[in-house]
């Protein structure tokens with residue numbers, strides 16, 4: 001049995017499951033301050049016997065094992081979690097291998113193992129929620145270099161009718177600053193869910209997301225792109241995004257069938273936690 005943690009900005013999901021990605025027990029705890037949340041997490045795993053634990057975490061995080069801060073959440077705006085050594089804390093309690101990666105890399109792994117990208121050796125998982133992030137499986141492995149990718153903060157062309165300055169505290173009008181849930185809410189002065197029937201909202205959203213996807217396709221050439229997160233619950237976005245991706249690429253590269261190339265998660269809200277199980281499994285099989 002493996003253990004899995006999806007560490008999110010609003011909640012922590014903990015699970016135990018097998019090497020096929022089946023979840024046997026699961027619990028959720030709100031993300032408050034580290035001491036409080038981790039107490040719940042630890043007591044969950046004390047009830048189970050696991051041979052490894054995988055953690056998919058909100059970030060940025062330190063994933064480079066050669067780095068002194070390996071296993072920490074680093075510069076998060078959630079200040080009580082900044083520089084929090086989550087892997088060390090778990091290691092102290094449980095003497096098992098611990099896999100550690102971003103929430104979106106975990107989700108990409110989960111989707112490629114048993115979800116919408118099953119059987120493919122490359123895919124992207126993009127979340128459009130409170131923030132925007134993407135994880136990538138390339139040649140069967142998670143993409144990692146100096147650190148993990150931060151694909152939500154790329155620069156995009158501004159929509160000609162968008163005066164909104166952008167929410168990103170670092171870059172203002174990067175992709176996340178213009179297209180994550182909070183940007184939609186501030187630009188249109190209503191929550192995304194209340195704007196469902198406003199065509200111009202989703203046209204503009206697709207305008208930004210399609211630019212990002214074009215760049216990811218040109219750089220990484222993934223075999224499938226899975227899009228999840230709260231904002232993507234607006235299903236009308238999928239055809240709009242596909243159409244704008246085709247328009248932007250303008251015939252330059254041969255395109256796969258976009259209906260089956262840009263898709264919602266096969267695992268629904270379980271992509272991240274399933275992927276975290278796979279992070280545990282990979283850590284044992286290394």
Ligand SMILES: Nc1ncnc2c1ncn2[C@@H]1O[C@H](COP(=O)(O)OP(=O)(O)OP(=O)(O)O)[C@@H](O)[C@H]1O
Nearest residue numbers: 009010127129130131181182192193229230231233
């Ligand atoms: N059905 C919906 N339609 C449109 N927007 C939505 C919907 N549900 C949630 N959102 C927006 O998505 C954002 C929350 O994202 P999500 O539900 O993915 O949670 P999260 O886990 O906090 O986000 P993140 O993945 O960045 O950690 C909020 O800005 C919210 O307004």
Ligand SMILES: [Zn+2]
Nearest residue numbers: 153168171174
């Ligand atoms: Zn940014």
